Amino acid sequence: MAGLLRRELLVGMLALSGLACGVSRVQAAPASVGVAVISLAGDERYAPRRLERAYPGHPQGRMLDAARLAAEDASVELEMAGLSLKVREVLLPDVQALPKALGELKAAGIHHVVADLPLAEMNQLVRTAPAALGGAMVFNAGLDDDALRAESCAAHLLHTYPSRQMLADALAQYLAARAWRKVLLLQGPLPGDQLQADAFNRAARRYGLKITQTRPFKLSGDPRERDLANTRLLTGEREHDVVAVMDSNGEFARLLPYATQWPRPVVGSNGLMAAAWHPQWERNGGPQLSRRFQRLAKRPMQGQDWAAWMAVRAMGAVLVDEPSASVAQQLKRLRGAAVFLDGFKGPRLSFRAWDGQLRQPLFLSHIDGVVGLAPLEGVLHPTEVMDTLGVDEKESTCRARP
């Protein structure tokens, strides 16, 4: 079985490199490289009522517009290399439809995928795509799960969206820089809340924050559960500088700012948050990018949109650098930090070799604007200061490399 898989892969790659060589020889008509944006019809994140809530940090629409914008933005540069990117939408009715959809992509010669999927579907796509497509490059542009960068990582999986650990480190750096070191931690009952809390606790240890107390919260009107649901009772502890709320859903966290017992800022899932993008980012061409996206999608650009845009820009950048490289070579170049990207956040960006994560500055922002940029000034790292955010090479458990 493994042998068969390998052979199929090899054949796929040979076919692909043949195609790519052909492309580089024929300069006249731009050859189009297909990009599939795969999403799920019933994805709860995009349920209409859920989108109306527009909780900060959550996506406010699917990634297709951002991917199309990136293909358009990259077109002039790609044209010079005799190429163009053609974005194709794949909307799965359910996860059972994935194999058939991948079969159709293979028939269309598509190897580049932006995954706009929940975790379970994402894992299935990552497992099956290389064999099904005959070589694949999959971008995770919306999930912060650290497991995707660790035990579930893969050689062909790249992440343009920051990991939860990166987001937590950015927040912790900011709190440490302000000397707001005493943190009251409120944690919800969902598995996602636990993952947020794990990342925050690790970041707190890293940057010397003190968790004065950890208290569980629950959305409830039941008077018998008052101590779990009442924001004043939950925040009565006297010693803290800030209240950090770990709420992967967003509903409880929204009720917390200005509703605490003491006048303390709320951070984490509401109030001050770490984010991959903010529509009010004013520098490095940010307003231009946000405006282009707003015009196309009729909504402000969110972190997930930025990550989807960045994913397609990364495909464009590696194609421009080496128009005839195979998908395997492209992966090697991207994960070998041989390709630099302009993310409109200041420094040039590249992917980490050890887990395929895009290293990037993160914004410390509230709903209305950006107040800080991580890595914070004064945070040091022996080789690359952006690697103070998230899992560094020595800590990484990912062993899958292209």
Add this chain to the structure above:
Amino acid sequence: MRQLVAASLTLCAGLALAQSPANRVYVSSEKDNRIYVFDTKGERLSSIEVCKRPRHMMFNPKHTQIYVSCGDSNRLGIVDTASAKMTDQVAVGDSPEIFDLSPDGKSVFVSIEEENVMAAYSLETKVKLFEVKTGGEPEGILVMPDGKQAYVTSEDANVVHLVDLVKRKVVKNIRVGKRPRRFVLAADGKELWISNELGSSISILDTQDQHVKQTVDFKVQGMRAADITPVGMALSPDGKTLWVGLGRANHVAEVDVATRQVRRNILVGKRAWGLMPHPDGKTLYVTNGLSDDMTLVDTAAGKAVRTVAVGRVPHSVLVQP
């Protein structure tokens, strides 16, 4: 009354001779919607209210007017230097940034950031003459001295477009470093120097055969390549030295044009981008976009001698000796 007459006579004489007030340094402030006026020693004298988000500035050929592109009001403001007032405006496209004048001073070529075009306007009739499509976020513009060709950078596409101004189209795309920003014409017009903000470098283009013949990389002790973001450049009056604002590295690099060697790096303010030397070559004026100030550099000593506050987000600087 006699004084008034005398004053107006002097004014008329001044106008007749097309003379601008001497000993002036003008700095555009993006967030204050003003041009601040200093003397050449860095003493602040006054300010001129202009259109919204003033960025790049140029003198007209006689130095009696300043053209200023206003990114948020989509205008090119025209400031009369004698009266220190904005006296006229030309409507341009959405979000103008850098521009250049035709050699006769009658037309202006503007990069229109939001529309991805280089647009040409007549300064006499204020009519748009034509536009040429560019890559994403066009920025630097340079019209060649013969007026027949222009270069435009596209920040997002990492290319320099060579535009034929007679045929009104792009005739060549030249790939340079990451996020190309501005131009300086050096070596008597034979070389075009292009700053690559995210490439931490300068590409040197041969203007005869339109090929990048050399790349100058910048290094600053104690800083990583990613922190060095060159944007603004200025050539010394003798053409032998090029100064490059290294942006986030907070230094200005002094480059020997002939040998391409970086002679030294001069510490200035935060995100140094706008640069202009005094015509005597002894002082370099540097605007620091993130520390809201301007540094005066003694070019012989290679040291900052004075830093003065200029208002929020200073962009460009002009010097009238």
